[in-house]
Amino acid sequence: MAGRDITASGSRATDGRPRLEAVSPRYGEKAIFALLALCAAISVATTLAIVISLIVPSIGFFGEVPFADFLFGTDWAPTFADATFGVLPIVVGTLTVTAWALLVAIPVGLLTAIYMAEYAPTRVRRVVKPVLEVLEGMPTVAIGLFALYFARPLLEDIFPFLPWGGPFAVGVAGIAVGLMIVPLVSSVADDAMRSVPAGLREGAYALGATKMKVSARVVFPAAISGIVAAIVLAASRAIGETMVVLLAAGATPQLVAPWDFTESIQTMTAFIGTTATGDIATGTITYDTIFAVGALLFVMTLAMNMLAIRLVRRFREVYE
Amino acid sequence: MTQETEITPMTEPQPEPPAHDALSEAAADPAAQRGVETHVVPEHRERKGGKTDAVFHIDGVGVSYSGKPAVRDVTFDIAENEITALIGPSGCGKSTLLRCLNRMNDLIPGCEVSGHVGFHGEDLYGPRVDPVRVRTLIGMVFQKPNPFPKSIYDNIAFGPRVLGVKGDLDEIVERALRRGALWDDVKDRLKDNAYGMSGGQQQRLCIARCLAIEPDVILMDEPCSALDPISTGKIEDLMLELKERYSIVIVTHNMQQAARVSDKTAFFTVELSEEEHRVGRVVEFDDTEKVFTNPADPRTEAYVTGKVG
Numbered sequence: 001m002a003g004r005d006i007t008a009s010g011s012r013a014t015d016g017r018p019r020l021e022a023v024s025p026r027y028g029e030k031a032i033f034a035l036l037a038l039c040a041a042i043s044v045a046t047t048l049a050i051v052i053s054l055i056v057p058s059i060g061f062f063g064e065v066p067f068a069d070f071l072f073g074t075d076w077a078p079t080f081a082d083a084t085f086g087v088l089p090i091v092v093g094t095l096t097v098t099a100w101a102l103l104v105a106i107p108v109g110l111l112t113a114i115y116m117a118e119y120a121p122t123r124v125r126r127v128v129k130p131v132l133e134v135l136e137g138m139p140t141v142a143i144g145l146f147a148l149y150f151a152r153p154l155l156e157d158i159f160p161f162l163p164w165g166g167p168f169a170v171g172v173a174g175i176a177v178g179l180m181i182v183p184l185v186s187s188v189a190d191d192a193m194r195s196v197p198a199g200l201r202e203g204a205y206a207l208g209a210t211k212m213k214v215s216a217r218v219v220f221p222a223a224i225s226g227i228v229a230a231i232v233l234a235a236s237r238a239i240g241e242t243m244v245v246l247l248a249a250g251a252t253p254q255l256v257a258p259w260d261f262t263e264s265i266q267t268m269t270a271f272i273g274t275t276a277t278g279d280i281a282t283g284t285i286t287y288d289t290i291f292a293v294g295a296l297l298f299v300m301t302l303a304m305n306m307l308a309i310r311l312v313r314r315f316r317e318v319y320e
Numbered sequence: 321m322t323q324e325t326e327i328t329p330m331t332e333p334q335p336e337p338p339a340h341d342a343l344s345e346a347a348a349d350p351a352a353q354r355g356v357e358t359h360v361v362p363e364h365r366e367r368k369g370g371k372t373d374a375v376f377h378i379d380g381v382g383v384s385y386s387g388k389p390a391v392r393d394v395t396f397d398i399a400e401n402e403i404t405a406l407i408g409p410s411g412c413g414k415s416t417l418l419r420c421l422n423r424m425n426d427l428i429p430g431c432e433v434s435g436h437v438g439f440h441g442e443d444l445y446g447p448r449v450d451p452v453r454v455r456t457l458i459g460m461v462f463q464k465p466n467p468f469p470k471s472i473y474d475n476i477a478f479g480p481r482v483l484g485v486k487g488d489l490d491e492i493v494e495r496a497l498r499r500g501a502l503w504d505d506v507k508d509r510l511k512d513n514a515y516g517m518s519g520g521q522q523q524r525l526c527i528a529r530c531l532a533i534e535p536d537v538i539l540m541d542e543p544c545s546a547l548d549p550i551s552t553g554k555i556e557d558l559m560l561e562l563k564e565r566y567s568i569v570i571v572t573h574n575m576q577q578a579a580r581v582s583d584k585t586a587f588f589t590v591e592l593s594e595e596e597h598r599v600g601r602v603v604e605f606d607d608t609e610k611v612f613t614n615p616a617d618p619r620t621e622a623y624v625t626g627k628v629g
Contacts, residue, residue, distance in 0.1 A: 122429070199464055199466035200466055202462060205455060206422065207478060208452055208482065209482045222468075
């Protein structure tokens with residue numbers, strides 16, 4: 001018999017045949033597997049719990065308020081003695097803030113991303129990237145204060161002809177939210193563009209394309225799915241943003257046109273925030289209202305994410 | 321262009337010809353370059369006629385990356401309407417040298433080129449030369465087929481569109497695909513994504529894509545190394561067809577390929593410099609037949625007969 005160990009443990013089976021069974025039962029491996037699965041289950045369970053906690057009070061709400069009155073009513077005064085539940089003013093308020101935010105964040109964020117991915121020398125990248133990350137991690141309450149006490153007076157000085165009223169302005173809140181989400185847009189889009197294979201860039205350069213043409217016609221379209229993802233993430237963040245709009249947009253649930261930059265409005269999140277922190281009794285219609293608004297907010301972001309997935313499928317340029 | 325240059329491995333630096341050349345005109349007047357560029361080169365070539373004109377005059381060229389030399393002292397001429405093969409072991413600087421010829425090396429930070437590269441007598445690295453313009457005259461095909469994730473049509477049309485070429489785009493696309501020997505394969509599916517093609521077709525698409533902007537020279541960086549033998553054969557046939565109109569420089573690891581298609585061969589090798597860097601240099605440059613059957617240098621002989629490398 002040749003003196004060659006076949007088995008992993010080094011012990012040879014007595015009859016000289018190779019031992020193919022596992023040396024140990026490997027409990028550690030099973031424990032790790034269970035732990036990982038448990039962690040994954042926690043987020044699924046949390047999501048389910050949130051959805052259920054939104055749906056149950058909402059059902060109670062729609063038992064008292066007709067669905068159409070809620071969705072298409074233009075008068076929002078749920079906490080008044082003579083309550084009305086037309087959600088449209090705060091939906092429009094939310095969408096207005098989001099629109100202003102995206103109007104700032106999409107161009108600034110994407111141009112930043114193109115600069116970072118295609119133009120910036122390594123030295124600049126090394127400085128700008130961390131700065132953007134700091135901005136990304138800025139507490140939203142600080143951004144709200146910045147909007148209220150710095151941005152608003154500044155904008156009033158620059159555009160004195162606008163009908164400035166009280167301290168709150170939907171446009172200021174929107175721009176502040178937009179600046180807040182610029183780093184989110186730019187870093188996700190930057191990653192998407194940097195992961196476009198170098199070979200595609202080289203191919204375009206070799207055809208006499210300038211840097212701008214390479215960026216705009218090859219890299220940008222090839223990275224479009226990541227770029228759409230960046231925008232959707234940013235939009236979701238803008239829709240869900242509470243603190244900045246609470247501080248800078250006010251709490252006036254009035255239906256104003258999206259271009260009324262200086263009007264005070266209330267967003268869905270701001271309504272939930274102020275109402276839930278006030279004294280409301282469980283089981284009342286006011287209590288159910290905040291869940292109905294929360295559920296609607298959830299449906300809105302869900303719809304947007306689904307739309308984004310479709311858009312990505314439609315426009316994606318698959319490389320490999 | 322006045323001088324006639326004999327193709328010999330080691331020529332003296334040529335005197336600068338009168339500056340009447342596509343390159344200098346474009347550099348002097350960048351605004352004028354867009355509309356006319358597809359016509360400049362063919363006229364230019366007709367004017368020159370004969371087969372022995374040098375497209376590239378490479379004289380004492382060295383390339384270093386962040387101060388580390390990669391290749392040095394390269395001197396030879398690349399002739400018009402010929403296929404010039406650059407062969408040699410890995411790391412000998414063949415691709416590096418190739419990328420000097422259309423200034424792709426400019427895109428690599430820290431890359432420096434010394435010596436003189438003449439393109440039809442013009443200094444390719446002259447102060448007024450625009451590398452973007454250079455690349456419209458000197459096309460390149462890469463090791464890995466790199467079609468854009470767009471339709472076959474849009475791949476071919478990319479160059480003309482980017483350069484703002486006037487004219488019937490359909491016609492330009494068809495002509496490029498015909499010259500790239502791809503028209504019959506793809507004429508019914510021009511709107512399909514290029515990624516649905518086989519590797520060999522993708523590479524021929526990349527060749528056709530570069531033909532669409534009517535370059536003067538095509539540089540090929542191991543164009544067949546990712547392809548099967550049948551696709552390789554098709555591309556070699558295509559190269560032999562293309563050399564009627566274009567000058568071709570090919571880097572290859574496949575010595576049979578160099579022997580099959582090229583007219584001239586430059587054999588590179590790697591040496592250790594005084595600072596212990598591995599630096600490439602040219603050992604021998606001659607007619608392909610001579611390099612493969614009767615090489616002057618024993619190192620070339622050892623390499624081409626398979627004794628080393």
